[in-house]
Amino acid sequence: MTFERTSTHHTVDHDFTAECRAGGDAPALAAAAALLEMGDRLGVVTVIQTGEPFTVAQLAQAADLRETGVAGYCEALESAALIEPVGTDGGTFRAVPDFDVIQHQAGFLSWTMNANRPFVENARDFLNDPDRGTGIDLRDGREVAVSSQWMGSKAFYPAALSALIEVKPAVAVDLGSGTCRLLIEILLALPDSRAVGLDLDHDSCAAARQAGDRAGVSDRLTVFERPIQSIATDPSPLEGADVIHAGFVFHDMFPEEENTAMEVFARCREALRPGGIMALTEAVPYLRNTRERRFSAAVTYFHHQFMKRRLQTEKEWEARLRDAGFSAVEPVELAFPTGRLFLARK
Amino acid sequence: MTFERTSTHHTVDHDFTAECRAGGDAPALAAAAALLEMGDRLGVVTVIQTGEPFTVAQLAQAADLRETGVAGYCEALESAALIEPVGTDGGTFRAVPDFDVIQHQAGFLSWTMNANRPFVENARDFLNDPDRGTGIDLRDGREVAVSSQWMGSKAFYPAALSALIEVKPAVAVDLGSGTCRLLIEILLALPDSRAVGLDLDHDSCAAARQAGDRAGVSDRLTVFERPIQSIATDPSPLEGADVIHAGFVFHDMFPEEENTAMEVFARCREALRPGGIMALTEAVPYLRNTRERRFSAAVTYFHHQFMKRRLQTEKEWEARLRDAGFSAVEPVELAFPTGRLFLARK
Numbered sequence: 001m002t003f004e005r006t007s008t009h010h011t012v013d014h015d016f017t018a019e020c021r022a023g024g025d026a027p028a029l030a031a032a033a034a035l036l037e038m039g040d041r042l043g044v045v046t047v048i049q050t051g052e053p054f055t056v057a058q059l060a061q062a063a064d065l066r067e068t069g070v071a072g073y074c075e076a077l078e079s080a081a082l083i084e085p086v087g088t089d090g091g092t093f094r095a096v097p098d099f100d101v102i103q104h105q106a107g108f109l110s111w112t113m114n115a116n117r118p119f120v121e122n123a124r125d126f127l128n129d130p131d132r133g134t135g136i137d138l139r140d141g142r143e144v145a146v147s148s149q150w151m152g153s154k155a156f157y158p159a160a161l162s163a164l165i166e167v168k169p170a171v172a173v174d175l176g177s178g179t180c181r182l183l184i185e186i187l188l189a190l191p192d193s194r195a196v197g198l199d200l201d202h203d204s205c206a207a208a209r210q211a212g213d214r215a216g217v218s219d220r221l222t223v224f225e226r227p228i229q230s231i232a233t234d235p236s237p238l239e240g241a242d243v244i245h246a247g248f249v250f251h252d253m254f255p256e257e258e259n260t261a262m263e264v265f266a267r268c269r270e271a272l273r274p275g276g277i278m279a280l281t282e283a284v285p286y287l288r289n290t291r292e293r294r295f296s297a298a299v300t301y302f303h304h305q306f307m308k309r310r311l312q313t314e315k316e317w318e319a320r321l322r323d324a325g326f327s328a329v330e331p332v333e334l335a336f337p338t339g340r341l342f343l344a345r346k
Numbered sequence: 347m348t349f350e351r352t353s354t355h356h357t358v359d360h361d362f363t364a365e366c367r368a369g370g371d372a373p374a375l376a377a378a379a380a381l382l383e384m385g386d387r388l389g390v391v392t393v394i395q396t397g398e399p400f401t402v403a404q405l406a407q408a409a410d411l412r413e414t415g416v417a418g419y420c421e422a423l424e425s426a427a428l429i430e431p432v433g434t435d436g437g438t439f440r441a442v443p444d445f446d447v448i449q450h451q452a453g454f455l456s457w458t459m460n461a462n463r464p465f466v467e468n469a470r471d472f473l474n475d476p477d478r479g480t481g482i483d484l485r486d487g488r489e490v491a492v493s494s495q496w497m498g499s500k501a502f503y504p505a506a507l508s509a510l511i512e513v514k515p516a517v518a519v520d521l522g523s524g525t526c527r528l529l530i531e532i533l534l535a536l537p538d539s540r541a542v543g544l545d546l547d548h549d550s551c552a553a554a555r556q557a558g559d560r561a562g563v564s565d566r567l568t569v570f571e572r573p574i575q576s577i578a579t580d581p582s583p584l585e586g587a588d589v590i591h592a593g594f595v596f597h598d599m600f601p602e603e604e605n606t607a608m609e610v611f612a613r614c615r616e617a618l619r620p621g622g623i624m625a626l627t628e629a630v631p632y633l634r635n636t637r638e639r640r641f642s643a644a645v646t647y648f649h650h651q652f653m654k655r656r657l658q659t660e661k662e663w664e665a666r667l668r669d670a671g672f673s674a675v676e677p678v679e680l681a682f683p684t685g686r687l688f689l690a691r692k
Contacts, residue, residue: 019681020637022500025371026451027683030458031644037459038466042473069473072651079632080643105372112376113383113459120384127388127415154368286425291366297426298377305418335365337373 033106035080037114040146042073049103053086053094100153107150112298115143119306126306134308145178148248155336156281157182160245163279163332163343165189169242170273171196175228175264176249180208180221187217194220196237200227229253232263238271247281248339251303255310265324272346278326280342285311287338296338317342379452381426383460386492388419395449399432399440446499453496458644461489465652472652480654491524494594501682502627503528506591509625509678509689511535515588516619517542521574521610522595526554526567533563540566542583546573575599578609584617593627594685597649601656611670618692624672626688631657633684642684663688 039045043063047054054062060070074093077083082102083093096102118138119126126132164172164186170193174183177197187195195217199205205225212218224237228249231238238244253261268278283303287296303309312320317340318329326344334341385391389409393400400408406416420439423429428448429439442448464484465472472478510518510532516539520529523543533541541563545551551571558564570583574595577584584590599607614624629649633642649655658666663686664675672690680687 016505016679016681019500019504022447022450023454023681023683024375024451026375026454027458027641029370029372029375030455031640031642033455034458034462034466034644035647038469041466041469043470065470066474066476068476069651072647073469073473075632076643076647076651079634079646080640082640101368104368105370108369108372109376109379109455109459112373112380113455114463116380117460120380120387123384123387123419124389124411127419128412130412130414154365158365159362286421288425294377294426294428295373296377297422298380300425301381301418301422305415305422333362335362335369337369 029105029109031080032082032102033109035077035082036103036106036150037110039073039077044070044073045103048077048083048095049099051095051099053092056091056093103150104154107147107153108295111144111147111151112295115139115147116302116306119302135306152247152336156247156334156339156341159332159334159341160247160279160281161185163277163341164243164245167243167277169193169276171240171242173238173241173244174198175231175244175246177208177223178204179211180223181211182245182247183221184211184215184217187220188215194222196222196224196241198224198226198228198231198237200225228264229257229260231267232260235267235271238268240273241268241271242273242276243279244268244272244276245279245281248283250280251282251309251311254312262320262324265321265326269325269344269346274346276346278321278342278344278346280317280321280344281334282317282340282342283311283338284314284317284340285338292337299338314340375451375455377426378428378448379455381423381428382449382452382496383456385419385423390416390419391449394423394429394441395445397441397445399438402437402439449496450500453493453499454641457490457493457497458641461485461493462648462652465648481652495527498593498682502593502680502685502687505678505680505687506593506625506627507531509623509687510589510591513589513623515539515622517586517588519584519587519590520544521577521590521592523554523569524550525557526569527557528591528593529567530557530561530563533558533566534561540568542568542570542587544570544572544574544577544583546571574610575603575606577613578606581613581617584614586619587614587617588619588622589625590614590618590622591625591627594629596626597628597655597657600658608666608670611667611672615671615690615692620692622692624667624688624690624692626663626667626690627680628663628686628688629657629684630660630663630686631684638683645684660686 036045044059047059047062056067056071056074060067081096084096086092086094119135161182168190172183172186172193173196175198177183177199180197183195183197187193197208202225205223208223212221250261283299285300287293300311303311314331321329321342321344328345330343332341382391390405393405393408402413402417402420406413427442430442432438432440465481507528514536518529518532518539519542521544523529523545526543529541529543533539543554548571551569554569558567596607629645631646633639646657649657660677667675667688667690674691676689678687
């Protein structure tokens with residue numbers, strides 16, 4: 001029996017510091033991601049992320065929730081340092097200053113672990129049935145979109161945006177434009193420019209038009225509800241473009257629609273004005289550097305084994321864009337691990 | 347048009363380094379957690395985590411999977427630096443040296459985001475229906491157990507183990523003993539000791555007896571398939587105990603079974619030999635320090651809002667153990683955020 005202690009707080013005979021280090025940021029990241037995902041399902045994150053002060057009552061009303069429930073949720077967020085009190089009434093809060101960074105980090109957890117959860121849970125079936133087709137449809141489209149937006153906010157979006165604004169395009173086109181967030185930012189930055197968005201999703205196109213209205217740029221924004229593949233045979237939406245952007249959309253066409261992708265690239269090059277550029281943001285497979293390798297492995301494996309998509313290497317994307325007639329292709333490393341921005345000049 | 351570049355790799359006009367920092371470890375942690383969870387569902391993690399070399403064929407056979415599927419999974423794990431090649435045949439691997447640390451970190455993501463996912467997805471229902479009972483049963487018991495084991499491996503388990511071994515008990519009891527991992531380690535470290543495990547889960551008790559056999563300690567290990575609450579009226583399993591451990595089991599009895607919990611504490615104190623200790627590992631609510639606050643908030647909120655459990659503060663646990671007659675109660679901080687080990691002396 002050696003139980004003789006006097007201190008009130010100590011760490012028995014084991015390496016407490018090493019054990020804390022071993023956990024790293026994982027507990028805090030996981031907690032933030034779970035609480036923010038919950039906020040997304042509750043319908044309150046879009047209010048909180050504005051950074052404006054809000055009361056529990058306002059949040060409850062905005063999301064059609066009971067106030068007592070929202071008060072408990074806000075207690076948790078405040079204790080987690082995701083929101084902070086405003087004033088002294090105890091019921092008014094706003095997002096903490098680094099809320100955007102935390103939400104960005106949460107996006108990686110949310111996309112990798114939850115949007116792609118069907119692959120994790122059905123892994124045995126996929127590995128044992130080589131004839132099983134793509135599992136893309138197993139995923140919840142909304143979860144994929146929300147988590148991708150959180151991930152992208154600081155990791156690939158700013159690079160593409162600054163590259164496009166730098167060109168000062170008279171006309172900017174986005175293939176796979178979603179809610180046209182990128183194009184609307186370009187229009188707000190460049191008051192003389194016009195923009196054309198193209199997306200096959202009806203709801204995204206409707207949301208894009210509404211967002212254009214709210215931003216006061218709808219007279220300069222045209223939205224086409226069409227698949228990107230349609231550009232191969234009807235490139236009219238590209239007319240007059242100085243820049244054509246495509247973010248994480250072309251890899252979905254490999255391997256089955258490789259020929260179509262090449263035709264779309266060719267139509268893009270033909271449509272661009274002299275000096276114009278195509279900006280392609282894409283994932284490249286199985287990178288080995290320390291910063292990117294782990295996330296790169298998950299992204300690549302999800303695509304190869306479960307979505308049945310063949311990610312193209314940096315060299316392959318460069319070669320394809322040159323084959324389509326582009327004169328120079330420049331790869332740009334992104335903060336988003338395993339992502340590359342390819343700037344292809346006409 | 348200002349698109350004039352010569353370098354082959356650069357980062358357009360935005361703060362690449364700041365954006366990489368913003369992502370932090372999140373992408374790598376998320377990827378590791380998803381790949382390891384997948385390995386758990388595939389049934390291969392228990393083979394990999396031994397640290398012994400394995401071939402693709404062996405792994406496939408052990409988990410009843412097709413070799414081509416396992417080869418693809420191993421390609422991903424190797425690229426993610428979760429396993430490493432052994433030799434030059436290209437088909438033999440073993441876990442990387444820090445596999446245990448990565449698995450530990452993955453446990454936090456897995457528990458917080460997936461084992462508790464029903465709370466995230468059903469948050470609206472819970473917040474809008476104050477009469478809704480506990481959601482504990484919505485969770486997958488296996489996911490909770492596996493992720494808890496990964497989390498605990500380096501964060502609370504070593505502290506409890508070293509505290510118990512330090513006492514050199516003739517008889518050690520574990521209330522909520524699961525697969526008796528803790529007790530078996532004590533028995534292996536102390537060849538003259540005996541141990542008694544108590545758990546209400548039939549499968550866990552069966553697995554515990556098997557594990558005792560494999561470790562060659564079954565003659566010194568007794569397993570009772572009983573709820574902890576039964577100790578209040580029949581404390582016979584505690585007979586002769588020098589130490590009684592209970593890890594994250596008592597909080598489940600608050601608030602409804604508070605009286606029973608107090609009776610169990612009293613029976614434990616009475617049964618302990620002179621100088622014996624009770625070692626209670628528990629979660630405490632809403633801590634505010636930087637290291638623990640975010641994870642503490644998620645753990646607390648899950649318990650209060652969804653599981654309808656009222657976590658007891660450090661002061662409350664101390665008071666309860668003193669009320670049960672223990673003469674001294676010492677709280678020990680754990681690497682596991684929001685966890686505390688209470689060492690209560692008879």
